[in-house]
Amino acid sequence: MTTATIQQGNVIGKAQLLKHWQGHRNLTRRVIEAFPEKELFDFSVGGMRPFSQLAIELLSIGGPALKAIASRENTPYSEEGITATTKQELLALWDTATSTINEYFSQIPEEDFSQTFNLFGQYEFPIYENVLYFIDNEIHHRGQGYVYLRALGIQPPFFWER
């Protein structure tokens, strides 16, 4: 490892980044659980997508994106084949993605995170930026889910619980 690499900074490591993401995914799982079965699939505010559909987007990114990064595949983004019609099915997909993410994240060497990759043949950024984007996008949509829950009169899980 060169001095140049060290000087890039060392404030967040690979294991810390994964723990951070899975902590957020754990909270998102509890937001899915907090929705009543029906409203998970048909309630929204302002013409937006219901929370189940936002969760399908997150599932179409997390596992597939990590697999694509680990193997440097330019597979396009797709939600096809990622479907759930009940809360139980959605939670099962969520738990499978947890393992998929752990598996492929561990295959990405630490030094690769600063390398550029054209994710989904569309988003050409350093890998660490792509991973931060997945987390940011999840927090963003989950924040929207909090508003849906509040509009339904339901207390969401505490934001700081992971």
Add this chain to the structure above:
Amino acid sequence: MTTATIQQGNVIGKAQLLKHWQGHRNLTRRVIEAFPEKELFDFSVGGMRPFSQLAIELLSIGGPALKAIASRENTPYSEEGITATTKQELLALWDTATSTINEYFSQIPEEDFSQTFNLFGQYEFPIYENVLYFIDNEIHHRGQGYVYLRALGIQPPFFWER
């Protein structure tokens, strides 16, 4: 710098973390701008706080928290004295905070980010986790602002623009 420190991982550096945060802050600024003057201060969904109040929370964290971390002060969290009654005033506070954050962030040595600090005398975590929390909390509340804008029939800024 010891080998042990290096082995903690090196996927996100100090400069990258600040750039990431300020990119998000830039987007949040555009969300504030997107609100009509009146609705910025009095519109919300589900009994939540209006977006101006969420922005005041973010302003009560960002600059004050960075100053507290840089000087290791246990000042309690407070929104007192951070007020705005117009969009212009709120944006001016936002821009001042941008400089404050840059100033104090630069004073925190890279090796300190893994050190534990009891922020606001209440949140005892490694400094890098505290900074990630500020960013997460901002994305979370801004996501809620997106729903308010959609409910008002206003197109929010693109999430990926920073």
